[in-house]
């Protein structure tokens with residue numbers, strides 16, 4: 285199928301281009317810097333409407349302001365839309381929700397299948413240990429813009445759902461700060477070229493349960509995103525997540 289990869293020159297977009305090309309898909313790229321990538325033409329943003337005419341699906345790993353801007357054009361073109369971009373918390377997802385009224389939109393903060401499994405394990409652990417203290421730590425490369433990660437927010441939401449309450453998300457601690465029972469500590473590390481690590485710690489009753497996912501390569505995200513795009517083609521308009529495609 286013809287895939288348009290928006291963010292094609294990025295750390296993850298480049299892996300998606302390689303993964304999709306390796307599966308035999310016809311790939312074109314869109315990015316702010318219109319370089320070619322190993323025989324794949326990359327076009328500037330303003331070319332997106334033209335490229336959508338022949339597209340079977342769009343995969344977008346850019347920045348929130350870009351994904352929000354692209355959503356309308358993709359919806360108008362009637363093309364299924366896979367969104368991996370994170371950091372929408374401030375800007376909001378309204379443009380994507382609006383698009384999902386006319387096209388299938390599949391958004392996931394993490395396209396690694398192991399993270400989907402982690403989210404299920406988190407729910408089971410939290411339900412089994414309702415009175416334990418919970419702390420979350422995420423670690424990413426030193427170029428990551430948003431904090432905490434989209435995956436961290438998804439894990440926090442899974443904890444709240446399992447606890448059937450909203451814990452107070454305490455982002456770091458300093459000074460005189462004893463832990464309240466209602467807190468969940470959220471800790472963010474940015475260093476080197478770490479692809480993405482998430483650790484949930486549950487402690488109480490003289491024991492500690494640690495649940496950890498570590499991406500060893502961005503190829504894991506690329507494989508999941510292309511799987512999602514292949515699954516999304518032909519689906520009815522609506523809002524989907526990666527779990528629907530597994």
Ligand SMILES: NC(=O)C1=CN([C@@H]2O[C@H](COP(=O)(O)OP(=O)(O)OC[C@H]3O[C@@H](n4cnc5c(N)ncnc54)[C@H](O)[C@@H]3O)[C@@H](O)[C@H]2O)C=CC1
Nearest residue numbers: 291293294295296315316346350368369370393394395505
């Ligand atoms: N859902 C998932 O599985 C994953 C999500 N991500 C998310 O994907 C996003 C991109 O991450 P990276 O690949 O590290 O980013 P990057 O900074 O390496 O690449 C960003 C890409 O977006 C393009 N871009 C930047 N600003 C733009 C604009 N205003 N308009 C159009 N294109 C623009 C750049 O040209 C580049 O191609 C982030 O939000 C990150 O959190 C990253 C990995 C996995």
Ligand SMILES: O=C(O)C1=N[C@H](C(=O)O)C[C@H](O)C1
Nearest residue numbers: 370393394428433434435480
């Ligand atoms: O920016 C990244 O690299 C990643 N971002 C996603 C997130 O914000 O959760 C997914 C993955 O952890 C890599």
